[in-house]
Amino acid sequence: MKIKHHDITLKIDPKLGTLKAKDMMEVSGDEELRFYLGNRFDIISIKQGKKSLDWEVEEEGKLTTRYMVKDRDIKKDPVEINWKGNLSSFQGYRVSIIRGDLVELSGFCWWFPTIEPQSQFESFTYDLKVDLPGDWTIVTPGEIMGDGGKYRYSRKIEDIFLCASPILETFQKECCGVNLELHIPKDMIKFKEVLMDDFSSSIELCTKLFGPLKKGNGGIGIVSPRGKEGAECGFERDGLWVVGDLFTKYLIDNDWKVDSLPKSLSLHETIHGWFGIGVDFKEPWLAEAITQYLEVILTAMMYDEADIEKKYFDSYRERVEKHLAENDRPIKEYRFLDNMYTHWYLKGSWAFWDMEAAVGRDGLLELFSKIYQDYIGDTITHMEFRRISESCLDIEPDFIEYWFEDKGFEPVFR
Ligand SMILES: [Zn+2]
Structure with missing residues (x-):
């Protein structure tokens, strides 16, 4: 079962702190339709054409409930789900925040409705119409196709994100x-x-x-x-x-500064415009490892301060070693939300410092520049990344494997 497209209409009343939603889902596959919704929301009705469908609660999680829709006709119209709920308090995890004066929806209090809560990597297209007061600023990926408090977006995206606020x-x-x-x-x-x-x-x-x-x-x-x-x-x-x-x-x-180390607010996320979005990576851990490494190197350039990478390196070492003592697994085995910060970001970026020790910083920056220019708009796997690296740089053939597929922690080159 896959949700191919959402056509969502949202009505948000900031004063009352309420939200009403209608989602017309286009579904492929013949399995039962399952979807997730934040616990703060109640389903009003589920329909297919004029026919009402029954549903049952399959699993109640801490923040989301999984529903199963019964008797869907797999050859017929989109499934229409109507739900409502309150937005007046913070509820959620990480990026999902909804308040009376702010709507930040990465899945209406977890991820997007229907997306499995542990994943943010599903893809689908969506149209979205949001009914909000005219003085609110609304920021979201996608194209605005209307105005006057009505917005419409349509594009393929991993998850929908929308931030709206009068402030x-x-x-x-x-x-x-x-x-x-x-x-x-x-x-x-x-x-x-x-x-x-x-x-x-x-x-x-x-x-x-x-x-x-x-x-x-x-x-x-x-x-x-x-x-x-x-x-x-x-x-x-x-x-x-x-x-x-x-x-x-x-x-x-x-x-x-954070912990006495210089830090730019926008640098990490900006680098993703080149690596993670510009060139996408099949495995998200590789995008984060590269970006984290580049963030430190570019911070050193931006702030013109000596030894920044060494200071970052030392600050990571303790965290990585502590975590490795508790649970030592290869980076690629860590899932999203699975202490990924220590593994994907800190341990992952260490791999590139290690690589830098072998080929020099300029060589590594040239490699990233070449990858960006040759693969912009593409999604590459870590195996392709490995092949490109090995053909451009004089590194050990199993370097990537050592760092990402094995436990690889003792630096190879340092
Ligand atoms: Zn990142």
Whole structure:
């Protein structure tokens, strides 16, 4: 069973903190239709054409419930699911936040409806019509095909993300041929220049090293007004990235340092415009390992500070070793949400520091630039990455295998 397309209509009343939704799903396959919905929502009805369908609860999770639709006619019309619920409090995990004055939907309180909660990598197309007051700013991947409080998006995407709030202000700047858009909460307006400078420096550096950003692969940044209860990790989707306001304030207040190491707000997610979106990777751990490595190297260039990579390297070592002592598995065996930060990001980026020790930084940056230019718009597997690396650089043939498929922790070259 696969959901091929969603046609969703949302009606959100910020004052009452309520949401009403209708989702027309096009489904392929002849198995039962199953979908997930946040526990805060109730199903009103499920229909196929004029016929009402029954459903049953299959599993009640902490935040989401899995439903199964009965007696669907597999050859017939889309299935229409109507549901409603309240949005007035924070509920969710990581990026899924909904409040009365902010809607951030990565699946209506977990991921997208119907997506398995542990995955954010399913793909489908969607049309979305959102009914919101006219003074709200709404930011989402996809094309806006209407106005006046009605929005419509249609494109293939891993998951839908939408951030809407009456307290966002938008700033624009042209940089390296990209129209940068920065959306920040109104109470951060006094930092708009420093935030925009950080964003444009990231874009400039990546353009210089890897080539121009392809239109639609980046250029929109959002400082999301999540407040105290909101999760703080940043992420990218399609052409935009998001970071929470608390982390942004923390960086500004601490002179752009975390644990005394310099850090750019936008750099990591901006790099994904080149690696992760520009060139996509079949295995998400490889995209994160590359991006994390590049983030540190580019931070050293941006802040012109000596020994940054060594300091980051040392700060990672302790975390990685601690985790390895508890649970030592190859990087590729870690799933999404499975302590991926330590493995995909920290241990994964270490592989490239190790590689750098063998071939030099310039050689490695040239490899990434070549990969970007040769494979832009493609999705490559780690085996292809391995083949390209081995044909361009003088590295041990089993290097990638050692780091990502075996347990590989003792650095090979260092
Ligand atoms: Zn990332």
